[in-house]
Amino acid sequence: MSIADVVVSSHNDQPSAKPITKLTAVTIRFAGDSGDGMQLAGMQFTDTSALLGNDVSTFPDYPSEIRAPVGTVAGVSGYQIQFSSNDVFTPGDDVDALVAMNPAALKVNIKSVRRGGMIIVNADAFTPIDLKKAGYAEDPLTDGSLEHFRLIQVPMDTLNNAAVAPAGLTGKHADLCKNFFALGLVYWIYGRSLEPTLAYLHRKFAKKNPAVALANEATLRAGYNYGETCELLDQQYAIDKAKLPPGEYRRITGNEAVALGLVAAAELAGKHLFYGSYPITPATDILHTLADLKQFQVTTFQAEDEICAIGATIGAAFGGAIAATGTSGPGLALKTEAMGLAVMTELPMVIVNVQRGGPSTGLPTKTEQSDLLQALYGRNGECPIPVIAAASPSDAFNAAIEAVHIAVRYMTPVLLLSDGYIANSSEPWLLPDLNKLEKITVNHPTTADAATFKPYRRNQENVRPWAIPGTPGLEHRIGGLEKQDVTGCVSYDAANHETMVRLRAQKVDGIKPVGMPFLWTGPRSGDAILVSWGGTHGSVKAATLELQHQGLQVSQCHLRYLHPLPRELRALLAGFRHVIVPELNSGQLRQVLKAVLQLDIKGINKVRGQPFSVSELVRGVRSVVKTSSDHEIPDESTPGTWVRPEPTQKISPACEA
Amino acid sequence: MTMTLPQSPAPLQPADFASDQEVKWCPGCGDYSILAQVRKILARQGVDKANTVFVSGIGCSSRFPYYMSTYGFHSIHGRAATIATGLKVSRPELNVWIVTGDGDALAIGGNHFLHLLRRNVDVKILMFNNRIYGLTKGQYSPTTLKGKKTKSSPVGSPDNPIRPISVAVGAEATFAARALAADVKHLESVLERAAQHKGTAFVEIYQNCVIFDDGGYNYLAEKSVKAERMAYLVHGQPIRFGHNNEKAIALRGLTPVVVNAADVPPESLLIHDEHAPDPSLAFLLSRLSHPDFPEPLGIFRDVTTPCYDDIVRDQITTAITERGPGQLSQLLRSGSTWKVA
Ligand SMILES: Cc1ncc(C[n+]2csc(CCOP(=O)(O)OP(=O)(O)O)c2C)c(N)n1
Ligand code: SF4
Ligand SMILES: [Mg+2]
Numbered sequence: 001m002s003i004a005d006v007v008v009s010s011h012n013d014q015p016s017a018k019p020i021t022k023l024t025a026v027t028i029r030f031a032g033d034s035g036d037g038m039q040l041a042g043m044q045f046t047d048t049s050a051l052l053g054n055d056v057s058t059f060p061d062y063p064s065e066i067r068a069p070v071g072t073v074a075g076v077s078g079y080q081i082q083f084s085s086n087d088v089f090t091p092g093d094d095v096d097a098l099v100a101m102n103p104a105a106l107k108v109n110i111k112s113v114r115r116g117g118m119i120i121v122n123a124d125a126f127t128p129i130d131l132k133k134a135g136y137a138e139d140p141l142t143d144g145s146l147e148h149f150r151l152i153q154v155p156m157d158t159l160n161n162a163a164v165a166p167a168g169l170t171g172k173h174a175d176l177c178k179n180f181f182a183l184g185l186v187y188w189i190y191g192r193s194l195e196p197t198l199a200y201l202h203r204k205f206a207k208k209n210p211a212v213a214l215a216n217e218a219t220l221r222a223g224y225n226y227g228e229t230c231e232l233l234d235q236q237y238a239i240d241k242a243k244l245p246p247g248e249y250r251r252i253t254g255n256e257a258v259a260l261g262l263v264a265a266a267e268l269a270g271k272h273l274f275y276g277s278y279p280i281t282p283a284t285d286i287l288h289t290l291a292d293l294k295q296f297q298v299t300t301f302q303a304e305d306e307i308c309a310i311g312a313t314i315g316a317a318f319g320g321a322i323a324a325t326g327t328s329g330p331g332l333a334l335k336t337e338a339m340g341l342a343v344m345t346e347l348p349m350v351i352v353n354v355q356r357g358g359p360s361t362g363l364p365t366k367t368e369q370s371d372l373l374q375a376l377y378g379r380n381g382e383c384p385i386p387v388i389a390a391a392s393p394s395d396a397f398n399a400a401i402e403a404v405h406i407a408v409r410y411m412t413p414v415l416l417l418s419d420g421y422i423a424n425s426s427e428p429w430l431l432p433d434l435n436k437l438e439k440i441t442v443n444h445p446t447t448a449d450a451a452t453f454k455p456y457r458r459n460q461e462n463v464r465p466w467a468i469p470g471t472p473g474l475e476h477r478i479g480g481l482e483k484q485d486v487t488g489c490v491s492y493d494a495a496n497h498e499t500m501v502r503l504r505a506q507k508v509d510g511i512k513p514v515g516m517p518f519l520w521t522g523p524r525s526g527d528a529i530l531v532s533w534g535g536t537h538g539s540v541k542a543a544t545l546e547l548q549h550q551g552l553q554v555s556q557c558h559l560r561y562l563h564p565l566p567r568e569l570r571a572l573l574a575g576f577r578h579v580i581v582p583e584l585n586s587g588q589l590r591q592v593l594k595a596v597l598q599l600d601i602k603g604i605n606k607v608r609g610q611p612f613s614v615s616e617l618v619r620g621v622r623s624v625v626k627t628s629s630d631h632e633i634p635d636e637s638t639p640g641t642w643v644r645p646e647p648t649q650k651i652s653p654a655c656e657a
Numbered sequence: 658m659t660m661t662l663p664q665s666p667a668p669l670q671p672a673d674f675a676s677d678q679e680v681k682w683c684p685g686c687g688d689y690s691i692l693a694q695v696r697k698i699l700a701r702q703g704v705d706k707a708n709t710v711f712v713s714g715i716g717c718s719s720r721f722p723y724y725m726s727t728y729g730f731h732s733i734h735g736r737a738a739t740i741a742t743g744l745k746v747s748r749p750e751l752n753v754w755i756v757t758g759d760g761d762a763l764a765i766g767g768n769h770f771l772h773l774l775r776r777n778v779d780v781k782i783l784m785f786n787n788r789i790y791g792l793t794k795g796q797y798s799p800t801t802l803k804g805k806k807t808k809s810s811p812v813g814s815p816d817n818p819i820r821p822i823s824v825a826v827g828a829e830a831t832f833a834a835r836a837l838a839a840d841v842k843h844l845e846s847v848l849e850r851a852a853q854h855k856g857t858a859f860v861e862i863y864q865n866c867v868i869f870d871d872g873g874y875n876y877l878a879e880k881s882v883k884a885e886r887m888a889y890l891v892h893g894q895p896i897r898f899g900h901n902n903e904k905a906i907a908l909r910g911l912t913p914v915v916v917n918a919a920d921v922p923p924e925s926l927l928i929h930d931e932h933a934p935d936p937s938l939a940f941l942l943s944r945l946s947h948p949d950f951p952e953p954l955g956i957f958r959d960v961t962t963p964c965y966d967d968i969v970r971d972q973i974t975t976a977i978t979e980r981g982p983g984q985l986s987q988l989l990r991s992g993s994t995w996k997v998a
Contacts, residue, residue: 196993250992251992260989293988295982311743311769315743341736345730431994434986434989470707470708472707474707475728477729480715480732
């Protein structure tokens with residue numbers, strides 16, 4: 001998907017003197033020091049491209065250090081965008097154009113740029129000191145190492161300083177504007193209008209800090225004009241509008257979508273939202289977003305740890321709130337015991353787990369899908385919890401609403417899985433018609449029900465009533481000890497325990513999906529079915545389409561409901577020669593499906609803290625499908641076949657034992 | 658400051674607060690007395706059962722909610738504070754009580770205990786201190802005296818015990834008190850004050866475990882030594898004790914000393930002030946212990962500061978006033994939007 005078919009256009013409908021080449025899809029990446037404003041430049045480019053009608057997908061790559069030493073590889077921050085006149089499912093594999101604001105940014109990102117791709121560097125930042133900080137022995141701009149790329153050297157510091165001087169900005173203040181110079185230049189290359197960003201600058205700074213608004217505008221224009229005049233840039237590119245469903249759109253990240261979904265769900269239920277959380281990357285932005293939505297009657301509670309966060313959530317649920325707690329893997333581990341209490345007391349709540357690289361503290365800022373087994377089974381006792389996984393940033397909005405819906409309807413905690421990729425990447429979101437969203441019905445028994453009320457009397461769907469404190473006549477006690485069927489009194493009776501274990505399981509097994517249990521791409525039979533889940537939806541879908549394009553009969557079944565699994569799953573997979581499960585872990589869903597479906601299932605697995613690239617998925621699927629004899633296929637295909645690399649760093653004498 | 662608890666529509670008797678569950682503590686356990694006094698003061702204060710919730714952790718003490726006819730939540734070990742916090746913050750009109758043990762509150766739940774107190778969530782904590790793990794059959798707890806032989810410390814506990822009131826006052830408790838389960842009248846009066854406190858009220862109750870540490874409090878509660886070894890705190894009064902009430906506490910610099918009241922000028926005696934804004938006096942009193950001092954019973958501290966749950970409510974009210982009630986359709990459109998035709 002990343003390398004577009006190139007059509008050279010002869011027409012010249014723009015005043016620019018340089019020729020314009022039409023492309024269908026382009027992937028660019030802004031990279032610089034974490035203080036260089038690359039995230040902002042990336043977001044501006046994304047918004048502008050979306051406004052121009054392209055489909056877009058983005059992926060930010062932050063350093064995990066807050067303030068790594070300036071100019072070092074540890075401090076490099078990047079923002080990747082794919083924009084296209086077709087549907088876009090991923091932020092792109094290989095980068096067509098890289099903007100590198102310093103040597104460290106070049107060093108970190110060069111391996112992602114395709115051969116022949118464009119590299120725009122801030123040449124002023126390639127001083128001997130900067131090169132040394134980035135760990136370059138030779139200057140890459142002159143040592144020939146970039147000869148397979150189109151290198152464009154731009155003295156950005158000089159040009160930016162000159163552009164912002166009339167606004168009165170110098171030194172550090174001037175420096176802070178240079179991301180807009182780079183942005184202006186990239187706007188010219190891809191024929192984007194400056195208007196949306198000018199409007200943004202006006203909104204943001206015109207009142208608060210007019211000099212900053214002026215300076216950024218000046219350097220944005222300077223960057224754009226530089227493209228016009230720079231001799232190295234001999235052409236512009238055009239990317240037509242994509243055909244997107246009509247409606248109103250915005251850009252949204254997965255974390256924002258979860259937060260908005262929870263707020264929307266509370267409104268659909270006619271209730272107030274309680275969100276208990278303890279800060280942890282990459283889930284914290286959900287807390288940040290909700291903490292600023294108090295006008296929606298949202299109560300956020302920053303607890304002293306994840307145990308308290310879920311404890312308070314359980315308390316709020318007992319009190320009748322729409323209650324949720326959010327965390328990432330290590331925090332989910334801490335919540336384990338309390339999740340059991342939530343299952344035992346059968347109270348409704350949503351537990352959001354934004355997965356990151358593990359185990360332990362692992363890779364806090366990187367994405368992984370390695371908490372699936374923890375989500376499904378990681379508790380003491382037989383402790384079934386429904387598990388829903390968002391498929392993309394915007395899908396997280398629906399998934400959050402569905403999770404609340406199921407929690408309330410079935411009186412159960414629900415685990416909502418997201419991941420670092422979904423959490424931070426963004427995509428255009430067609431805003432839903434709020435009037436069409438299904439209301440969430442809440443039934444609290446009242447004093448009128450007192451005569452027949454029993455805390456554990458179940459309805460046809462095995463669901464107990466949600467009686468809340470403050471209701472005269474329904475005073476009752478719940479807790480973590482085993483309950484007697486119907487009455488809810490403490491019971492150590494052997495037969496009763498088995499009944500209750502089975503009832504809890506039956507209730508969860510009987511859950512009917514509120515939204516799509518799976519997303520399907522392609523025909524119902526063929527060579528291979530790719531069974532994916534979570535944040536890999538886009539890359540697996542793109543790979544599926546690419547493989548179809550290459551003539552293979554490949555389809556995708558992307559699971560949104562992981563527990564209970566869609567009842568029709570076995571039948572859905574029956575029409576395919578191969579079942580392949582691509583995952584960003586060592587094969588967790590594969591293991592589950594093998595056990596549940598008793599099928600021969602292959603995996604494509606990657607555990608590098610990075611999303612799949614489409615090309616590695618395509619290679620992985622081809623290697624399974626083209627092998628004629630099943631016996632020759634290894635169980636797992638690792639992109640690039642994993643071998644233990646030689647240690648790259650010199651071991652310091654102090655470390656030698 | 659006193660507050661109005663949710664009132665019952667009809668007058669209630671202590672027995673009205675009893676649930677239909679059989680009480681299963683060991684015969685002679687100190688917990689019975691606490692249960693009786695709690696039922697009594699709730700009835701006397703006309704508290705509404707439907708709006709009252711008892712939340713507990715795990716332990717013998719934590720069985721308490723099952724024996725009350727109010728709402729109840731018997732949760733998991735150490736976490737009652739967390740559940741009570743979430744409940745109170747989302748339902749501020751409820752009257753929320755925590756029942757916990759020395760292990761539940763100070764070992765596994767120690768972290769939550771500190772944070773509940775520093776936030777000053779408007780809930781009452783009754784900590785049954787039997788200086789032992791009762792439910793797990795007799796291991797030493799964070800309050801077990803050093804050197805004490807228990808099942809898990811056959812040659813004596815190596816741990817320094819925690820002083821619960823010191824920890825509570827250190828965590829900014831706005832109300833901290835101590836009572837003895839066996840002294841029912843005094844217990845009742847302390848519970849009554851706790852019930853009326855607006856903010857987190859912490860009550861440590863010395864409770865005898867007849868099975869695993871029988872007579873553990875005899876050293877101070879026995880009739881013959883009682884007057885010498887306990888001192889009842891009275892606001893505005895010197896701390897007096899002794900068989901003839903002849904002794905008092907005075908300060909030498911920052912150090913408390915026992916004096917004969919008759920031997921020193923009255924103004925040199927330490928006068929109790931429950932409402933002192935500075936917690937130092939309460940802390941100093943919480944350090945007094947056998948054998949050098951009598952152990953104080955009563956209210957160490959009772960001050961009023963804003964409650965967490967009120968602050969949270971106020972922030973929401975302010976946001977609604979300043980920004981107007983949230984509109985979901987606007988929220989979805991925050992940032993920039995664009996239209997595709
Ligand atoms: C997570 C967990 N760890 C350990 C236990 C076992 N356990 C139950 S109660 C208890 C100690 C109770 O002591 P305390 O809080 O003093 O209550 P008491 O029984 O003395 O009233 C322990 C260790 C448990 N239930 N859960
Ligand atoms: S073991 Fe001790 S604390 Fe527990 S019920 Fe028996 S006497 Fe009471
Ligand atoms: Mg105890």
